[in-house]
Amino acid sequence: MTRTGSPLVRRVLLGVLGVVVLAAVWELYKALGPATGVVLGDLTVLPRTSDLAMPHVWDMVARLFRPVRSAGDDEMMWQAVLQASFFSLGVAAVGWLVGVVVGMLLAVVMQRFRTAESALLPWIVLSQTVPLIAIAPLVKRWGSQIEIGSFSWENWMSVALIASYLAFFPVSIGALRGLESPDVNHVELMRTYSVGWWATLIRLRLPASVPYLLPALRLAAANAVIGTVVAEVSIGLRGGIGRMIVEYAAAAGGDPAKPWAPIFGAVVVGLLAAGVVALIGLALTRYRRGETPA
Amino acid sequence: MSTETSAQGQPIASTHPAAVSVAGVSKVFAARKGADVTALEAVDLTIAPGEFVSLIGPSGCGKSTLLRLIADLDSPTSGSIEVFGKTARQARIDQAYGIAFQQAGLLPWRTVRANIELPLELHKVGKADRAARSSELLALVGLLDFADKYPDQLSGGMQQRVAIARSLAESPGLLLMDEPFGALDEMTRERMQTELVRICAETGAAVVFVTHSIPEAVFLSNRVVVMSPRPGRIRDVIAVDLGRAEGRDEGLREADSFFEAVVAVRESLHGEPAGASAVRGVDQR
Numbered sequence: 029m030t031r032t033g034s035p036l037v038r039r040v041l042l043g044v045l046g047v048v049v050l051a052a053v054w055e056l057y058k059a060l061g062p063a064t065g066v067v068l069g070d071l072t073v074l075p076r077t078s079d080l081a082m083p084h085v086w087d088m089v090a091r092l093f094r095p096v097r098s099a100g101d102d103e104m105m106w107q108a109v110l111q112a113s114f115f116s117l118g119v120a121a122v123g124w125l126v127g128v129v130v131g132m133l134l135a136v137v138m139q140r141f142r143t144a145e146s147a148l149l150p151w152i153v154l155s156q157t158v159p160l161i162a163i164a165p166l167v168k169r170w171g172s173q174i175e176i177g178s179f180s181w182e183n184w185m186s187v188a189l190i191a192s193y194l195a196f197f198p199v200s201i202g203a204l205r206g207l208e209s210p211d212v213n214h215v216e217l218m219r220t221y222s223v224g225w226w227a228t229l230i231r232l233r234l235p236a237s238v239p240y241l242l243p244a245l246r247l248a249a250a251n252a253v254i255g256t257v258v259a260e261v262s263i264g265l266r267g268g269i270g271r272m273i274v275e276y277a278a279a280a281g282g283d284p285a286k287p288w289a290p291i292f293g294a295v296v297v298g299l300l301a302a303g304v305v306a307l308i309g310l311a312l313t314r315y316r317r318g319e320t321p322a
Numbered sequence: 323m324s325t326e327t328s329a330q331g332q333p334i335a336s337t338h339p340a341a342v343s344v345a346g347v348s349k350v351f352a353a354r355k356g357a358d359v360t361a362l363e364a365v366d367l368t369i370a371p372g373e374f375v376s377l378i379g380p381s382g383c384g385k386s387t388l389l390r391l392i393a394d395l396d397s398p399t400s401g402s403i404e405v406f407g408k409t410a411r412q413a414r415i416d417q418a419y420g421i422a423f424q425q426a427g428l429l430p431w432r433t434v435r436a437n438i439e440l441p442l443e444l445h446k447v448g449k450a451d452r453a454a455r456s457s458e459l460l461a462l463v464g465l466l467d468f469a470d471k472y473p474d475q476l477s478g479g480m481q482q483r484v485a486i487a488r489s490l491a492e493s494p495g496l497l498l499m500d501e502p503f504g505a506l507d508e509m510t511r512e513r514m515q516t517e518l519v520r521i522c523a524e525t526g527a528a529v530v531f532v533t534h535s536i537p538e539a540v541f542l543s544n545r546v547v548v549m550s551p552r553p554g555r556i557r558d559v560i561a562v563d564l565g566r567a568e569g570r571d572e573g574l575r576e577a578d579s580f581f582e583a584v585v586a587v588r589e590s591l592h593g594e595p596a597g598a599s600a601v602r603g604v605d606q607r
Contacts, residue, residue, distance in 0.1 A: 213427040216395055222415045223444050231444065235431050315431045317474055 051085045058082050083285040091285035092292070105286075109272070109293040116256050116268040117297045119184050123191025124252040124301070128245065130192065131199025138200075139207040139233065140225065149204075156197050160255065164190060164262035183265045190263075191255035195248040202244025206237025238315035245308060249301040257294055269293045339407030341496050341528035342369040342392055347401030349387055349554075360553035361387045365401070367547065367556065369528055371495060376531045376539035376546045378587065384554025385532045386500055392530060393421055393498050406495060417445065419496040420489030420527075424504045426481035428473040434484050435460065435469040441491045459487040462521060479510040486518070490525060497522070497529045504534065512575070515541050536591070540583045541575065548590040558590040 058077045065081075066074035075081045083091075092109065096102040134152065138145040167189055171181035210232050218228045260270025272290040279286050309316070349362040362384040369375050377385035390396045391403055394410040405413035413419060420441075428437045436443075438456045447455070460466045463483040473481055482502055489497060503511045515538060522529055533539050539546045540562055548558040562583045574580055 211425070211427070213423055213425050214429070217421070217423075217427055218444075219395060220393055220414060220419075220421050221441050221444050222417070227444060231440070232429070235429070238431075317430045317472055 054082070054085055058084070080280070080284045083288065087285045088288040088292075091283075092289055105289050109269075109289050110296075112267065112269045112272045112290065113293040113297050116253070116260065116270065116294075117300055119188050119260075119265075119268065120191050120249075120252040120256040120297065120301060123188040123256060124195050124249055125192075126188065127192035127195025127197075127248055127252060128199050131196040131244075131248070132203050134196070134200040135203030135207055136229065138204050139229075145204070152197065152200055155193070160190060160194070160258050161262055163193065164259055168263050183263055186263050187256055187259040187265050187268075190259035191252040194251035194255035198244040198247035198251065199241070202240045202247075203237055206240030207233045209240060210236045235315050238312050242305070242309045242312070242316070246302060246305045249305050250298065253294070253298050253301050257297075269297060338371065339404070340368045341371045341373065341406060342367070342530060343404040344368070344388070344392070345402050345404075347388075347391065347398045347403060349384065349391060349396070350399045362391075362398075363553035363555055365554070365556055367559075369530065371406075371528050372526050374522060374529045374531065374542055374544045376533055376543040377549060378533055378536065378539045378546055378591070379549030379554075379557075380551055380591075381534075382554075383549040383551040385549050387554065388549075389498055389500050389530055389532050393419065413496075417441070417492050418494060419498050420492065420494040421498045422482070422485045422489045422500070422502045424501040426473070426478075426485040428481055428484055428488075430473050433470050433472055434465060434476070437473065437484055438488045438491055440488060445492070455491060456487075459490055462490070462524065463487045463517070477510075479506055479514060482506065482514065483517070486521065490521070490527070493525070495527055497527045499529060500532045501534065502531075503538065511535075511538070518542060536584055536587050537575070537580075540580060540587060546583075546587050548587060550593075560586050560590060 057074070061074060061077045063077055065072050065076040079087075092104070092106040094105055096105055096108050102108075134148060138148055164186070167186045168183070171183075171186045171189070174181040207229075214232055214236075215228070218232055223231075256268065257270040257273070259265070260268040261274055265271060269290050272293070273287065276287045276290055344365055344367040347362060347365045348360065351359045351361055353359055365384075365388060367375075367388075377388060379385050387396065391398050392405065392410060394414040397410075403410045405418050408416065408418065428434075429440065432440065435453075435456050438459050439452045442452045442455060456469075457466070460469055463486060465480060465483055465487070468476060468480065473484070476484070486499075486502065489499075503514050506514060519542060529542075531539070531542060543562050546560045546562055547556055548560065549555065550557045560583070563579075
């Protein structure tokens with residue numbers, strides 16, 4: 029295809045431009061904004077421009093290339109952040125995978141049995157209104173009681189489970205819409221071929237659901253990353269980005285650029301997750317012919 | 323019990339059962355508040371193997387319903403339908419018919435060839451046999467060069483030809499077509515009709531063809547079944563004798579015999595018995 033050439037370059041350039049503009053706005057406000065921040069009544073609308081509240085962009089970047097503890101001979105900050113990022117990404121991936129499988133299964137069951145749809149769907153929607161902070165301790169406590177032979181529940185599994193709890197929702201909703209998307213025409217055609225529900229699912233409903241599924245997978249990836257980072261904090265799992273953000277925030281007083289490093293890490297995790305889903309979408313191009321090019 | 327019985331336990335009537343045999347069929351759609359809609363009432367129709375029969379009539383006359391009953395996409399309220407001596411249900415299970423709808427209904431993620439092979443694939447036909455059959459059908463509908471294209475790369479007429487090829491994939495003895503050319507422009511439509519006549523002659527399949535168009539019905543058919551609405555009934559069956567398939571070309575559309583048949587069908591549609599009177603009655607529509 030010829031259209032992968034220059035538009036791809038264009039998109040990358042636009043992406044870079046977006047980051048540059050963001051940095052420029054940051055520095056511009058820091059240089060020109062009032063030192064006490066913009067306050068409306070009692071409400072601080074925009075932050076203070078001190079180095080403490082808003083470190084220079086280059087300071088934040090430079091901080092990545094210094095050791096973790098300014099004084100010691102620790103590993104470089106970027107190494108630590110990258111390590112934590114991959115740890116979180118791994119946990120998020122497990123959560124995403126579990127969420128996708130569960131979401132798909134729920135969608136298939138709901139498509140198959142109308143009663144299941146009316147019985148399950150309200151609960152699925154309701155499940156997402158439970159705050160993450162509330163379920164994290166529960167999951168941890170229940171998990172700690174599981175011990176089967178040599179298998180014992182570990183904290184990272186609790187985090188992955190919570191990530192999957194956020195990830196399954198868009199998948200189940202998107203997949204259900206997708207599975208129900210084929211025309212009556214197509215469904216009746218399958219009936220004239222006198223094939224059963226299973227063959228109809230494999231040959232018609234699943235392929236037809238792809239355009240609905242891909243945005244759902246993207247949402248699920250974002251949810252899994254957020255779920256992982258937040259659950260790491262509430263469960264108290266070490267080694268990931270979430271915990272790092274909390275730990276480094278404490279150091280903000282003496283080293284204001286430090287807390288930003290794990291935040292960059294979280295962005296990297298999000299980008300990687302979105303990238304993987306984009307690759308999945310690329311592999312399924314054939315099933316997206318009906319889509320209008322984005 | 324005699325061994326000379328069919329699966330349903332009925333004695334086999336003849337060695338060559340009719341392609342379609344509809345006897346005393348009614349279809350009532352239950353509507354809310356008890357206001358049932360009678361879509362078909364006491365319909366009898368027998369279609370011989372290899373015969374081309376069109377169902378024509380105004381909207382709501384039940385012609386599509388009748389087709390759906392034959393296809394076992396719906397079941398009759400009363401009466402019986404047999405396809406090649408089997409119940410409609412058994413005929414569907416045995417793939418005794420191929421079907422084409424007004425929308426081509428191709429799967430957008432499959433190439434033209436893969437779309438034609440769909441029924442074969444679903445019925446576990448081997449890869450080599452599938453490829454051979456789809457090549458045959460692609461040649462039949464003149465789309466060999468488009469085998470690897472996707473449906474969205476084809477015109478409406480081409481898509482409909484793919485749908486027809488797909489309906490022929492398993493060499494059915496009966497073809498059910500529900501306004502397959504309804505969405506095409508007039509030029510394409512006439513070309514498709516000529517092609518359909520040729521394809522039917524080559525495959526020897528019986529056809530039940532639902533249409534709104536009088537010239538289309540006349541051009542294609544051996545018999546035209548004229549239906550009337552509310553409740554759907556067969557008003558008339560008009561035999562059209564326009565000669566063998568090879569002779570049906572564009573010239574036929576301007577022949578006197580063609581016009582005579584068109585007039586006969588039109589008069590029947592407008593409520594007069596065919597040929598009963600040379601003078602048209604007051605048109606009430």
